[in-house]
Every structure is written in C-alpha cells, then in structure tokens.
Amino acid sequence: MSALLELLDIDPHSNSNAELHKKAAELDASDIVALVRKLELLACENEALRAENERLRMVEAEFERLARQIRLVCARHSANRARLTRMSKN
C-alpha cells in the first residue's frame, strides 16, 4: 500500500466504500493536495520505470540474438579448427 495512504490511515483494499467516503470527507485541502502530488509523482515514476523496462528488454533481446550468433560462429570455428588440424596432420 502507498505510504501516504498508510499515513492517512486509508486502505482502499480493506476499508469499505462507506468507510472510505467518511475518511475522504475528513481529509483537509492539504491532504488532498498531497494526494494529488503523490499521484503525479507515481505517474511520472511509473512512466520512467516502463521506459527503463523497455530498454532492458531490448538489451536482453539483443544479447540473446548475439548469443545465438556467437554459438553458431563457435561451432563453425571448431569445425574449421578440426578440419585444419586434420589437414596439417596429412
């Protein structure tokens, strides 16, 4: 639960609608402004986190693609090495 809601003794999960209405009516303008600011902060933070997630997912995909290519090149390299070793023995 949000720390601010906890501070205001509000729990949207366990408080009933009537309780929430009662608590909402008791909040003063400063509490509401704090809620507004918190909401805005969370919205910005979430947007940044989503962007970071997307960036990391792209890095992950790129790494996986490169890992596949490296495995392929390594296999080719090993085959080449074996072939060249055979040739040098002959």
Added chain:
Amino acid sequence: MANLLETMGLDPHSNSTTELHKVAKDMDSGEIMDLMREVERLSSENAMLRVEVESLQVKKQSFLEERAEIVKLIAAEINSPLPENEADGLNGASFYLFLFYFRACSSLRVHDAHAARVAHAHPQAHPARVREQRGSREAHEE
C-alpha cells in the same frame, strides 16, 4: 500528467499550491476516493515495475559476466599456438568472433575500455594484419 488529474482539471506542475488548495476544497468525497484508489493502483504498479526492472538488471549483469567469459575464451583461442598453414583460416574466424564481441559492446552502449585493451593486445585478429602476414608469407615463398 496522470489522466485522472487531467480530467479533474488539476496540474501539479503549472497550478500553484494556492490554486491546488482551492480545487481540493471544492472536491466531493467521491472524487477524493477516486484519487485514493488511483494512488493505490499506481503504487501497486510502481512496486511491480520496480521488481521487473530489478530482475532485468540482474539478468543484464549475468549477461555482462557471460560476455566477459566469452572475451576470455576468444583471447585464449587467438593466443593458442598454430601450425603455419592454419594461421589464415583461424585468424579469419577469430576476427569474426571479435566482430560479434564489438557488436555486443555497441548494443549495450557501454563504453568498454576493456574491449579496446583486448583488441590492442591481440592485433593479429585485425584483417589488415592478417593480409599483411599473408602478403609477407607469399613474398617469402616466391
């Protein structure tokens, strides 16, 4: 700006505190409840996104460690002694591996001084050097 705030005509960035106080005083309990629920929803989403970012960062770290391991293997492969007639093919393959390594670096957008050091320490992996070696060998054979 959060959608809910927009629909309520609130903008914490451009509204002054006095303006926000004025709007807050005019709000009914239903609107305040919407605010509370939205704060709760965004908090849960925030926690979930943080967990996701953390797990992806752990994954990225393990990829970086794996990459360091690959670099070591490539360096060992390049340094392994070879009979004269094997040099061309293996230098080509080593350079190919190096190409992938450098592409991995650039895809991460990480300034990797280590990559530069490895490349400097193993100049034989560069195609110009391979060509030069081949040229001098052919000249010697003639």
